Amino acid sequence: MQRFAKEKPLYKKNIPLLIPRAEHQISRSAINRNALKVLYRLHEAGFSAYLVGGCVRDLLLGVKPKDFDIATDARPEEVRKLFKNCRLIGKRFRLAHILFGPEIIEVATFRTHHENAKEQHGKMHQGMIIRDNVYGTIEDDAWRRDFRINALYYNIADFSIVDYTGGIQDIKDKVLHMIGDPMQRFHEDPVRLLRAIRFLAKLNISITEETEEPLNRLSYLLGHVSPGRLFQEVLKFFQEGASLPTFHLLQKYKLFSQLFPETGKFLEEPATLDLLQSALTNTDLRIRENKNISPAFLFAVFLWHPVQKELEESTKNGLPIYAAYEKALQYHVKKQTEVLAIPRVMQITIRDICLLQYRLSQRRGNQPFRLLQHPRFRAGFDLLLIRAEKEVDVKELATWWTRFIESSHEEREKLLKEVEKPKKYNRRKKRKKKE
Ligand code: ATP
Ligand code: MG
Numbered sequence: 288m289q290r291f292a293k294e295k296p297l298y299k300k301n302i303p304l305l306i307p308r309a310e311h312q313i314s315r316s317a318i319n320r321n322a323l324k325v326l327y328r329l330h331e332a333g334f335s336a337y338l339v340g341g342c343v344r345d346l347l348l349g350v351k352p353k354d355f356d357i358a359t360d361a362r363p364e365e366v367r368k369l370f371k372n373c374r375l376i377g378k379r380f381r382l383a384h385i386l387f388g389p390e391i392i393e394v395a396t397f398r399t400h401h402e403n404a405k406e407q408h409g410k411m412h413q414g415m416i417i418r419d420n421v422y423g424t425i426e427d428d429a430w431r432r433d434f435r436i437n438a439l440y441y442n443i444a445d446f447s448i449v450d451y452t453g454g455i456q457d458i459k460d461k462v463l464h465m466i467g468d469p470m471q472r473f474h475e476d477p478v479r480l481l482r483a484i485r486f487l488a489k490l491n492i493s494i495t496e497e498t499e500e501p502l503n504r505l506s507y508l509l510g511h512v513s514p515g516r517l518f519q520e521v522l523k524f525f526q527e528g529a530s531l532p533t534f535h536l537l538q539k540y541k542l543f544s545q546l547f548p549e550t551g552k553f554l555e556e557p558a559t560l561d562l563l564q565s566a567l568t569n570t571d572l573r574i575r576e577n578k579n580i581s582p583a584f585l586f587a588v589f590l591w592h593p594v595q596k597e598l599e600e601s602t603k604n605g606l607p608i609y610a611a612y613e614k615a616l617q618y619h620v621k622k623q624t625e626v627l628a629i630p631r632v633m634q635i636t637i638r639d640i641c642l643l644q645y646r647l648s649q650r651r652g653n654q655p656f657r658l659l660q661h662p663r664f665r666a667g668f669d670l671l672l673i674r675a676e677k678e679v680d681v682k683e684l685a686t687w688w689t690r691f692i693e694s695s696h697e698e699r700e701k702l703l704k705e706v707e708k709p710k711k712y713n714r715r716k717k718r719k720k721k722e
Contacts, residue, residue: 308446322355326443334361337440399423400431477508488532502540509545514628528574531567549593583636643667
């Protein structure tokens with residue numbers, strides 16, 4: 288961390304570029320109604336109030352914003368006094384949440400970069416920020432953000448856009464550009480490595496050479512991030528409709544193996560690559576069609592081949608198949624959870640989806656009817672379907688299950704008889720022998 292001279296001012300401050308209402312395309316009709324209410328209320332009370340971050344970036348790029356964040360010079364306690372539906376949250380930094388039914392509008396007081404804080408309110412540990420709750424000006428607030436496209440402000444006072452860092456130019460050039468020295472900024476908060484990948488994939492933009500250069504080299508820094516935070520970031524990868532390009536970029540910059548070490552060992556194998564790509568393509572398609580997606584399903588897909596390998600070893604050593612499944616799953620889910628803090632319920636779902644691969648192959652008696660009632664049947668069947676795309680011996684099973692699902696009760700009975708026939712025949716034969 289010594290390579291960053293302490294005495295040098297971190298960033299050059301400059302005069303912002305102001306883009307008046309007539310010269311940009313953000314119209315109030317595209318802004319969330321509740322966010323507008325909050326902005327106006329703050330403004331009327333004499334505070335400055337801006338939309339900031341991802342929503343301004345997305346509106347300028349013609350993308351639908353995920354959330355509308357607000358920045359203000361009002362302190363959290365002042366914000367609370369203005370709104371009865373307000374809750375103050377956060378340890379790392381204090382934020383105001385304004386609640387409108389299920390919707391939350393987040394209001395943050397301008398903060399400064401930790402290095403600018405006279406008294407050490409901001410805290411560092413091995414070059415990483417661990418607490419940065421130091422209030423500042425809008426200018427300070429802009430420079431502490433990660434990328435220039437994320438540091439644009441929409442001013443409710445005159446509907447102009449305020450740009451301190453060069454974000455407007457980057458929006459025009461469609462490029463991701465870290466604010467400040469990329470090496471230092473990635474060191475401060477290695478999650479920015481993942482944020483960079485996410486924005487590249489989601490916004491389909493390019494990256495400046497200086498911002499790109501450390502991505503590969505600093506991938507190891509993810510090992511310093513808490514599993515809880517990493518899990519939250521990985522969830523976002525799956526939820527934005529660009530999980531396939533995200534996966535390719537994670538691979539390109541050697542970040543994937545930091546997040547999924549065991550899966551990473553199998554990426555040279557076409558079968559694993561095919562399975563992953565197929566699942567991620569499906570996920571992106573579902574998001575485009577506004578359907579639900581299941582992160583647990585994707586985790587199950589990622590762990591499937593490592594689990595298979597473990598299974599082979601255990602069964603070779605004489606462990607019964609079901610016990611071998613349980614052992615392999617316990618090992619791999621636990622190992623993955625050490626890197627990404629997968630919640631307990633999701634761990635059970637992942638385990639069930641993988642176990643269903645075995646259970647779906649057991650089609651005797653009442654079993655298939657019972658499996659149809661299994662809460663994870665659909666996800667298990669979906670994994671079976673994508674496995675069947677490449678595994679010849681799974682194809683027959685997947686076709687049978689597809690027919691079974693689509694059939695009437697009588698037809699299902701017939702399908703069951705089809706798979707039961709050979710066994711009955713054998714039993715009869717055996718009995719005859721005994722007689
Ligand atoms: P999206 O919400 O679409 O995922 P976003 O850019 O809005 O993208 P958020 O996590 O909602 O991302 O953060 C809001 C803003 O806060 C960002 O635009 C950025 O300015 C700032 N920010 C978030 N995380 C960081 C970080 N790790 N380092 C610096 N600034 C950050
Ligand atoms: Mg956001």
